[in-house]
Amino acid sequence: MEIFPAGNRPSRRASSDWFTGTVWQDPIVEAPDPARLRALRVSFEPSARTAWHTHPLGQTLYVTEGVGLVGLRGQAPRVIRAGDTVWIPPQEEHWHGAAPDTGMAHIAMQEARDGSVANWLEHVCEDDYGAAPKA
Template sequence: MRIVRTSERGPVDQRTTVTGQVWFEPVLPTTDDATIASVTFAPGARTFWHEHERGQILHVVTGRGLVCSDGGEPQIIRAGDIVWVPAGERHWHGAAPDSVMTHLAISLGVTRWAEEVA
């Protein structure tokens, strides 16, 4: 068992992996190859393209956003929705143009970042 105190959580600098204003709050430092963070996106902000070695779970806590797999169309996600992104699936996610969105992101394994979404 491990208890993570607030004082153990440090800031995360993600300026090279997002477009727009995004606030990352680590919930649990990387433990057993799992990283958990609360991520808040300003309207229209989003991640760059990326993929996860063992997948990612997104739990939308507030607001409305978009998630998109490479080659697909952006899908609307809302508070209460859960998104499972399989291992190796290239994707992006972020807030809708007219809404702030916060999600809990559980990333499994290494995250491989790519280019900004066009």
């Protein structure tokens, strides 16, 4: 067993290679092999979001604060709110982030396959982000 005391692992700013806007990540768990679970608390400032990406074994998001958006390739983004859970199947191209005027935080849970949890693609263009319904 291993206990990670609160505040013992620093927040880190998410890479601009994979995120638009200001996004902070706080580690929850990166379980050692043979376990595959990886989880982070991710906090998005208004309008901040991920790039398009996929996960080899899918992803679960649990929204803890605020209002956000989640988008699938070829579809208008959908509004998500605190308390919502989102399941994204393996290899489905998607993005997620905060609404234009409201921050959002979620717990992102995914499993690693051969050490990889995500395949990052291009940034979400303003037209795709702006196609969202009003939060």
